[in-house]
Structure formats: structure tokens, C-alpha cells
Amino acid sequence: MDSEKSAREERTSGRMQTCVLNSKRASVSICNYGARLISFCLDGEDVVCGPKTPQDVLADTNYCGAICGRVANRIAGAEFCLKEKHYKLVANDGKNHLHGGAVGFSHRYWHFEEVSNEVAALSLTSPAGDEDYPGQVSVRAYYGLADTQLTLMIVAFSTEDTLLNLTNHVYWNLAGQGSIDDHRLMVDAEHYTPMDEHIPTGEVRHVAESCLDLRRPRRLGGERGEGPLQLDDNYVLSHESRGNALRRVASLSLRELQLELSTDAPGLQVYTGDGMSDPPRGGIALEAQGWPDAPHHENFPAICLRAGDFFTRTICWKLRRD
DSSP, rough: OOOHHHHHHHOOOSSEEEEEOOOOOOOEEETTTEEEEEEEEEEEEEEEEEEEEEHHHHOOSOOTTEOOOOBBBBBBGGGEEETEEEEOOOOBBTTBTTTTTTOOGGGGGEEEEOOOOEEEEEEEEEETTTGGOOSSSEEEEEEETTTTTTEEEEEEEESOOOEOOOOOOEEEOOTTTSSSSSOEEEEEEEEEEEETEEEOOOOEETTTTTTTTOOOOTTTTOOOTTOOOOOOEEEEEEEEEEEEOOOOEEEEEEEEEEEEEEEEEEEEEEEOOOOOOOSOOOOOEEESSSSSGGGOOOOOOEEEETTTTTEEEEEEEEEEEE
16 A cells, blocks of 8 residues: 555656647647646636646546546446456546546646647557556647637557547536626537436437437526526537547627637536535536446447557637627
């Protein structure tokens, strides 16, 4: 236990650094702790919900703005089999494994490899056996700002077959404060994966006639006579795990301000922040990723990264005023 604690302390030791990307209308702040997106300002107004100071970033328990891995979302029972070998992971969400374990990528000091006015590149090396996953994984994250669009591209490879499912866990609040209830959300998805205590049942179900139907924009606080939408669900964007074209999959709007999300990921986890405090529902997370608990469902897109292959994921956020 002492050696395990020492190894984790070594992985999380470092110094917090930030950089700022700028365009004529927008500015973005990136932190090396968790490769986090700290702020995204349009005309001086910050629409990212979460901690802003180093002390608050270190104390954060909501993965605000962080890159989550090795496997974002949940793995049921904190275990999986790969190449007929059984792996037992840390159960850090009840009996399940969440966002990479006790010390995932979100709680590591990444290294700034390149910083310019428009681009920030960060890297992280996850050693073999890290959080009990096989293979050494090398990751690079590239943030690029062009006008009012921020693009995140993540590239990774492993020395052995392993699992990998990376996303950014930024929370959005287009008002900059208060709750998200007046926001309207559209998700371009016809299917979702039903959950039982946050774990997919294995079914893929159509959104029609369900509270998860967001093919047309809906108010997150509910319309007249409705309660608020409380979501922590995975929307099906594609049954393919890789190789999809970048496409717009969601839009979040508040009055004249709109956020558009484009990605090549096969799934989008929508979390309305109901477990947050100060204030409750202070932000919404739109996590472009692989489907939850994929290793336990053969009909889900695989999240196995083969040795020598490259993992890639692209997420674009664009702010505009109508």
C-alpha cells in the first residue's frame, strides 16, 4: 500500500501552469492539471462553469474541464477481460470504476509541449499498470482557437492492447452564473442506451416518446407543467468506434447566444449537473466519448486500443450570437 501511495503521489506531483489562447473575439484558458479547459470567453463573457483558481481546481471533484481517462464514464464492477485475461480496477464510484480510477488523467499534471497565441499542446505518459490497466499509453492533446471555435484533438497510442476512451468533461453555462434551467438543448440523436443505476442495460432504444427526445431544442428547466430535465445519459451518435466524419451533434442556447458541439465520437453523455452544488445545476456537461461500460456489451462500439494503433478523438465547440 505504501508503494502504491508513493507512486500516485509521484504521478500527481508537479506545478500548476496555465496558458491563454486568443482570437479577436474569444479567449481560452488551459491548465496543465488534467489538461483542463478553465475558461472560454466570448466578448469578455466566460461561459465555462467551474473552478478558476489553482486552489479550487485542485479541490474540484466534478472533473470540471478535464480530460478523463484512461476510460471515461463507468465500467461495471470495476473489472474487464481483454485477450482472455481478467483485470480488476479501482472501484471509485460505488462498486464501479469511473473516469479512469482514483487518479485518472483528470488529476495528473500534463506537460505543455507547445504554446502559441492560438494553439496549446499537452502530453502525458501513463505507465504500464497505471490504475491497473495494461500497456504504457502516450497521449497528446491539442487545443486550437480560431475566431470563436475551439477544437480539441486527442491522439494516443499504447505499447500493449488496452482500453482507452477519452473525453473532455467541461461544464457549460451560457449565462456565466446561476442554473442552466433557461438553456435550450438539442441533441441530434435518435437512440440512447437505457441505464440501470448509471450502467447500460445493453439495449439501444429510440428516443421517441421519451424524456430523452432532444431532436428539437427543449428547455432544460422544463416547459410549462413539466419538471426539469434531469439527464445523465448516453446518446447514440454512431455504432462505429472510429473513422466517422466530424459532424454537429448538439447545440445549447440561451437567448441570442449559442454553443455548437461537433465531434467524431460515437456517443454523447449528457449530464445536467444535478449532483453539483453552489449552485445546483450550475452547468451542463456534454461529453463526447465512447459508450459507457463498452467492455461488457458486444453490441457496443469497442474501446480496445491495439498495440501500435492510434486513438484519435476530435471535439469542436463553437460560440456564436444570433
